[in-house]
Amino acid sequence: MILGTCKKYSVILFSVLIMCFPMALLHAQTVKHVVVIDPAHGGEDVGVISVDKTPEKDLTLAIARELKKELAGNADMEVILTRDSDKTMTVAERQKYIKKTRPALVLTLHINAGFGKTSSGFEMYYPGFQEKNEALKKKTKKGDTGNENKYLNDTVRLSRLVQKNLDVLFPRKGRGLREAHVPLADNLELPVLAVELGFATNPEENKKLASGKTQKDIARALAKSIKSFF
Numbered sequence: 001m002i003l004g005t006c007k008k009y010s011v012i013l014f015s016v017l018i019m020c021f022p023m024a025l026l027h028a029q030t031v032k033h034v035v036v037i038d039p040a041h042g043g044e045d046v047g048v049i050s051v052d053k054t055p056e057k058d059l060t061l062a063i064a065r066e067l068k069k070e071l072a073g074n075a076d077m078e079v080i081l082t083r084d085s086d087k088t089m090t091v092a093e094r095q096k097y098i099k100k101t102r103p104a105l106v107l108t109l110h111i112n113a114g115f116g117k118t119s120s121g122f123e124m125y126y127p128g129f130q131e132k133n134e135a136l137k138k139k140t141k142k143g144d145t146g147n148e149n150k151y152l153n154d155t156v157r158l159s160r161l162v163q164k165n166l167d168v169l170f171p172r173k174g175r176g177l178r179e180a181h182v183p184l185a186d187n188l189e190l191p192v193l194a195v196e197l198g199f200a201t202n203p204e205e206n207k208k209l210a211s212g213k214t215q216k217d218i219a220r221a222l223a224k225s226i227k228s229f230f
């Protein structure tokens with residue numbers, strides 16, 4: 001290589017380095033927490049049909065979109081929806097997508113249904129310690145499950161925050177946190193919290209859930225909980 005060309009290349013290389021340096025620095029400063037919001041159901045899977053015939057899949061998507069908007073201003077967070085349209089998605093497809101995004105937490109949104117018209121309030125589900133411990137005992141001889149339970153502890157911590165913030169919005173409407181099998185959480189080993197936001201079978205509650213204002217309020221309460229979690 002002749003000297004002139006070499007100098008020219010050095011200048012180009014130097015310029016590229018100068019341009020890349022601030023970008024690298026910026027990247028290092030913004031380590032993002034990936035948050036996955038899962039609007040349950042979709043497409044052919046309509047979920048619960050409310051008293052005014054609104055399918056659950058529409059309500060969960062509307063609230064998930066609002067939640068994404070609420071969190072959009074946070075530079076340290078990347079919010080991903082498992083679906084952003086009315087499409088059919090199996091639990092396995094959602095899990096595959098979640099595994100790819102490697103999130104810090106997953107919030108799956110549902111609307112509840114009761115046998116009568118009177119059931120009301122919000123409740124949360126997470127995969128129980130008991131269920132996990134049983135599975136882990138089979139896996140590990142010692143049965144030492146301390147570290148493995150971290151994400152379950154985190155799920156409980158997140159649920160307490162959600163409970164606190166939804167309590168402000170719907171006083172005395174909290175039905176609590178329950179240990180239950182959450183299919184979406186199977187084998188994910190990360191905090192997965194299922195939130196049932198109210199009852200589609202309760203005319204009064206359904207009217208609220210379908211209103212843009214309440215959807216925004218719920219999204220704000222959930223966003224506040226997620227921000228506190230980090």
Ligand SMILES: [Zn+2]
Binds near residue numbers: 047048056109110
């Ligand atoms: Zn559901």
